[in-house]
Amino acid sequence: MIYEYLNYCKIGFEITEHKAVYNMVELSDISLPYPEVIAKNLFLRDDKKHNYYLITVKSNKRIDLKAIKRNYGTRPLSLAKEEELRNILGLTPGTVTPFGILNDKECKTLFFLDEDFLASPAIIGIHPNDNTSTVWLKVEDLLHIIEKHGNKVRIIST
Numbered sequence: 001m002i003y004e005y006l007n008y009c010k011i012g013f014e015i016t017e018h019k020a021v022y023n024m025v026e027l028s029d030i031s032l033p034y035p036e037v038i039a040k041n042l043f044l045r046d047d048k049k050h051n052y053y054l055i056t057v058k059s060n061k062r063i064d065l066k067a068i069k070r071n072y073g074t075r076p077l078s079l080a081k082e083e084e085l086r087n088i089l090g091l092t093p094g095t096v097t098p099f100g101i102l103n104d105k106e107c108k109t110l111f112f113l114d115e116d117f118l119a120s121p122a123i124i125g126i127h128p129n130d131n132t133s134t135v136w137l138k139v140e141d142l143l144h145i146i147e148k149h150g151n152k153v154r155i156i157s158t
Helices: 002-008 065-072 082-089 098-103 139-149
Strands: 013-017 039-046 052-058 077-079 109-114 123-126 133-138 153-156
Touching (some): 002 098, 052 098, 065 153, 098 109, 133 139
Antiparallel strands (some): 039 077
């Protein structure tokens, strides 16, 4: 479980429990302590189905896949299939989160994080592999555990 892993790593975090949410519209109906640092996540693959990406941006942003391709040298991107999401990140639609990268046994997912999360207060709100709560933690701690796991991280401008 994510909470146990964070405690084991001595990472401070807060938890906000809420009803299950499957998209950003449903999440907007919930009162959260730090709404400005809620993450929106997309699990993508390239057109050759060789490279996988988890792109995490602030909830109020739109992800322009053509700009990602142009600015970061990816092949054309599209949403990964539900089966790929389950097999690689161990997640289902509506539960996509950077914590899912810890289930990526082959470390094949490249994590793209919106640079705006690095600005003060430098915390992020993400699901703990389940969409019935939100975990708040320091961005540097999240990046550390993903890199420690072996996945590559890239800070991007969106």
